[in-house]
């Protein structure tokens with residue numbers, strides 16, 4: 550395992566793999582690595598000759614300065630975790646100027662409307678920031694395949710659109726959500742929760758599982774009411790949104806149609822930490 554801080558030195562190292570026509574896997578992260586990230590890296594190692602893990606807290610995708618400032622930074626731990634894999638992993642942890650030079654701003658994208666739903670409504674400019682940084686990282690790393698967790702299901706769809714728009718020759722691979730024993734989806738933000746907040750937050754996944762159980766027999770408006778009622782009874786968990794959406798368009802579904810595939814999406818504040826999760830319904 551090697552650590553690279555500059556795109557030029559990383560490119561130099563990657564050129565050896567590229568010359569031999571070897572496959573480069575890529576796992577983009579903002580650090581504070583957990584078992585969810587590790588499962589992406591392990592899969593990438595199985596499917597490629599080397600894997601780049603980027604660790605970069607991207608300023609342009611945060612609409613909330615406090616969230617950016619408090620985003621957990623645990624580089625030493627992250628490196629130690631990656632070292633346990635003992636394989637061909639290259640860590641790329643640039644500073645802001647290596648990525649943005651002196652222009653820290655995002656490109657304005659149109660992701661066929663995906664960017665206006667859910668996270669897009671609640672985090673203005675978020676997907677422009679994600680698209681901008683990933684476009685830059687994809688061009689530096691030139692991966693064969695890049696791996697993303699389905700916890701950020703909307704991000705995964707946006708990234709698939711991004712590579713279409715930018716004509717980037719990379720396959721985008723979505724990977725299942727990795728959960729704590731309690732069902733809580735693994736997230737770097739969980740590091741900001743106390744033990745009791747973590748256990749309260751397991752209600753998020755429990756509620757989604759109940760929604761799956763009820764999906765066949767109950768209407769979408771009944772399910773919306775069911776979820777809102779549950780969170781109204783839990784003052785420590787503030788529901789930001791719950792939506793059942795069509796997986797292709799991510800548009801909110803008002804009523805079920807047999808031919809469509811749906812997922813339930815949720816965002817909840819536990820104290821001032823914002824958590825998201827989602828689950829397949831049919």
Ligand code: PAF
Nearest residue numbers: 577578579607679682701
């Ligand atoms: O999912 C994340 O951690 C970030 O949005 C990503 C993909 C690393 C881009 O900064």
